[in-house]
Amino acid sequence: MEKKQRLPKPYLILPDVPSTEIYVHIPKKMMVIEYFAIADGITNIFTEKDGVKELGNQKILDPSKVSYMNLFINAVLQPKENYEVKKGMICLKTEDVPICGATVILQMFIV
Template identity: 40%
Template structure:
């Protein structure tokens, strides 16, 4: 017994699998092209050197939002102190409230930016 197949059968199989491969490749390419839509908003304030809790009233007018929105409405929240992204375990965000829980307080005049990102449906 031989494990060989005819040339005609081999060509048929190659065409069949090539079509399936091309169809699969096209589906994968379509999926990769989909970019998620987002909505981003910011809360800006400046440290006075001795404050650990910031509220809506501390927000800077004219830059982004003056209010701290409800974090449950957003997919991601990032805190930047002096332009450096902070780990989530050193701060807590509630509606209208930012609490810095780290041992060190930001120095006087250091900018604090709270970034809110909402990933929208399709």
């Protein structure tokens, strides 16, 4: 008669589960409003009336009502030191102005 070979029991460590509670984090709702304008190559100030009319009523919100802002000129993100935003107006603080036909996009995030 054949002897059965006994294999050692597998060594398993199961993690301790202290609780069966599940925590769910629901992200806050965010609204993004964008202002679009086309530079004329002369001015460094953009107002709501300079916005692209074909995209509807363009608004530049009061910065105190906005959580975060980004300004892009010709698809390049601008540092905060280069511009100032007031309700209804963007003022560029740089010595030069955007070239004629450059896009100016202000993103405004409201949480």
